[in-house]
Amino acid sequence: MLAVLFTGSAGLALLRSFDPASSRLFPPCPLHYFTGLYCPGCGSLRALHQLLLGNWRTAWAMNPLTCVLLPFLMYGLASELWLFVKGRPLPQIFIPGKWIYALCAVIVLFGILRNLPFYPFDLLAPGAMLRL
Amino acid sequence: MFCPQCGASNADTAAVCAQCGRNLQPGAPAVPAQPGVIIPPGAPAVNIPNYLVFAILTTVLCCLPAGIPAIVYAAQVNSKLQMGDIAGAQASSNNAKMWCWVAFGIGLASIGIWILLALVGVIGSLHQH
Numbered sequence: 050m051l052a053v054l055f056t057g058s059a060g061l062a063l064l065r066s067f068d069p070a071s072s073r074l075f076p077p078c079p080l081h082y083f084t085g086l087y088c089p090g091c092g093s094l095r096a097l098h099q100l101l102l103g104n105w106r107t108a109w110a111m112n113p114l115t116c117v118l119l120p121f122l123m124y125g126l127a128s129e130l131w132l133f134v135k136g137r138p139l140p141q142i143f144i145p146g147k148w149i150y151a152l153c154a155v156i157v158l159f160g161i162l163r164n165l166p167f168y169p170f171d172l173l174a175p176g177a178m179l180r181l
Numbered sequence: 182m183f184c185p186q187c188g189a190s191n192a193d194t195a196a197v198c199a200q201c202g203r204n205l206q207p208g209a210p211a212v213p214a215q216p217g218v219i220i221p222p223g224a225p226a227v228n229i230p231n232y233l234v235f236a237i238l239t240t241v242l243c244c245l246p247a248g249i250p251a252i253v254y255a256a257q258v259n260s261k262l263q264m265g266d267i268a269g270a271q272a273s274s275n276n277a278k279m280w281c282w283v284a285f286g287i288g289l290a291s292i293g294i295w296i297l298l299a300l301v302g303v304i305g306s307l308h309q310h
Contacts, residue, residue: 076295080246090241115241125234128188138188140200146260149233153252156240 050133065101069094070176089114089160092175110178114159187228201228229270231258232277239284247287251280 069075080088092112099108100116109116128139163173172178182193189200233255240248254277261270 073299076292079291088246093241112241118237118241122234122238129234137183140189141187143200143262144233144259146256146258146263149231149252149256149259152237153249153256156237156252157249 054130061101064094064098068098070098087160087163087174089156089163091163095175107179111175113173114156229258229262229267229274230278231255231274232281235281236277236284239281239288242288247280247284251277251284254280 063074067074075094078088078091080086081091090112093115096108096111096115099105099111100119105116124139128141132138159173162170163175165171172181182191182195183189184191184198184201187198187201189198191198191200231254232251236248236251236255238248240246240252254273257273258270258277261267261273
């Protein structure tokens with residue numbers, strides 16, 4: 050757990066200092082590298098980098114899905130940390146299974162739509178909204 | 182007091198957790214959910230992890246579709262919990278966990294290959310000079 054915390058902090062520090070868009074430090078998405086397609090996660094590292102710098106508009110343009118899901122993910126990770134430190138998780142809301150299926154559909158749909166080459170879906174490609 | 186099962190905050194005098202229904206009286210065993218017992222939506226009586234956070238993390242950060250089955254299994258865990266199918270939920274939970282690790286492993290492997298290719302590229306460019 051401590052190793053995870055250390056790695057995570059080091060990763061965030063690296064991510065804050067180096068922009069994945071211009072640095073070769075971070076690996077490219079293999080799917081995009083080989084097929085040219087965007088997956089639902091494309092741009093998430095760039096989005097996190099911009100968020101760490103406080104540029105939420107640029108982050109949103111890179112990957113709106115990541116920005117929307119981030120509060121949930123951060124709470125979940127905080128809960129895991131809480132479980133480790135205090136021995137119990139943070140208060141949890143039970144999410145009905147249907148909602149998770151819906152989320153899954155949203156993620157897949159987002160992955161498909163952002164590859165469509167026409168307006169308005171082309172705006173979902175990583176960074177496309179910056180050109181507005 | 183806090184529920185030892187779901188972490189929800191309850192009145193100190195509460196007999197059962199308002200959120201998950203666990204017995205809060207000291208010494209009393211946790212009430213296992215049984216098929217046939219009607220569980221109100223949003224209140225499973227046992228805590229089976231669905232690994233949803235990790236499933237989403239691997240989907241969004243590992244950039245590969247292997248996280249999608251993890252999310253589907255996470256949804257199955259909660260659906261089966263709602264139906265009172267504890268054994269089924271546990272099986273889905275194990276699958277969700279496995280797919281999280283698969284997605285994470287593929288992500289890690291692709292990073293490793295990337296580093297390897299980068300190193301080979303660096304060595305190659307050194308030879309040209």
